[in-house]
Amino acid sequence: MTYIGKIYHRSVVYLLLAILLLPLLATLGYALATRWGTTILPEGLTLKWIMALWSDPRFLSALGHSLLVCFGALLLSIALILPLMFVIAYYFPRLDALMNILILLPFSVPPVVSVVGLMQLYSDGPLALTGTPWILIGCYFTIALPFIYRAIANNMQAIHLRDLMDSAHLLGASTWKAALIVVLPNLRKGGMIAVLLSFSFLIGEFVFANLLVGNRYETLQVYLFNMRGGSGHFTSALVISYFAVVLLFTWVANLLNKSKE
Numbered sequence: 001m002t003y004i005g006k007i008y009h010r011s012v013v014y015l016l017l018a019i020l021l022l023p024l025l026a027t028l029g030y031a032l033a034t035r036w037g038t039t040i041l042p043e044g045l046t047l048k049w050i051m052a053l054w055s056d057p058r059f060l061s062a063l064g065h066s067l068l069v070c071f072g073a074l075l076l077s078i079a080l081i082l083p084l085m086f087v088i089a090y091y092f093p094r095l096d097a098l099m100n101i102l103i104l105l106p107f108s109v110p111p112v113v114s115v116v117g118l119m120q121l122y123s124d125g126p127l128a129l130t131g132t133p134w135i136l137i138g139c140y141f142t143i144a145l146p147f148i149y150r151a152i153a154n155n156m157q158a159i160h161l162r163d164l165m166d167s168a169h170l171l172g173a174s175t176w177k178a179a180l181i182v183v184l185p186n187l188r189k190g191g192m193i194a195v196l197l198s199f200s201f202l203i204g205e206f207v208f209a210n211l212l213v214g215n216r217y218e219t220l221q222v223y224l225f226n227m228r229g230g231s232g233h234f235t236s237a238l239v240i241s242y243f244a245v246v247l248l249f250t251w252v253a254n255l256l257n258k259s260k261e
Helices: 004-031 048-054 056-092 093-102 111-122 132-160 161-170 175-186 188-202 205-217 222-224 232-257
Strands: none
Touching: 004 048, 048 056, 048 222, 048 232, 056 093, 056 132, 056 161, 056 175, 056 188, 056 222, 111 132, 111 205, 132 188, 132 205, 175 188, 188 232, 205 222, 205 232, 222 232
């Protein structure tokens, strides 16, 4: 690659990064500004809005609700989908084409349409789940399935599952022992990518949370919606805090992944 070509590609990358970061930097500036209306730069800086946000019990409760529902749905998805994927990949590989179609079904129905059906099913009767976190965990479980299945399926193809299992059998391991000791550690990276993708998507989900639960189990996005009429500085602090939480969990997950290599 020529020198001019390197400069061109780097310029494109830096320009793209600037376009992506500029809205976040502007939001951060407004969250830290005392006043910012008639000047190019803020007239002063303060931590007042961020301190007010993180001292608000309602915000902390909403954040806890979002994390609980997200991690509950992710744990349920991993616990159910991993054994199923192993069985399909090792015993019934022809079913993979069918599974690729089935996992896209959650995206084929708009959330608003799904909410109408879910409210009719779970608003009364033996399973009155509307207004509880359990219905959100179930909804988020279906949303996370495509991300988790696709990421782990790609990882299984990369590690040559059948060759690993055959090698483990030659060494005397049973099928399920080989799956736990040999295959599962090799799926760590794919599982981590699946969890991070799903978490970043689920914590920002609004339609299901607002229509099925609303203020009865206020999540982070519902809290942001309810506070939209307040101070713009406070709302900006909330948005920046949301991104900071996602970045923090991403950093911790990457750190844990590197420490196990």
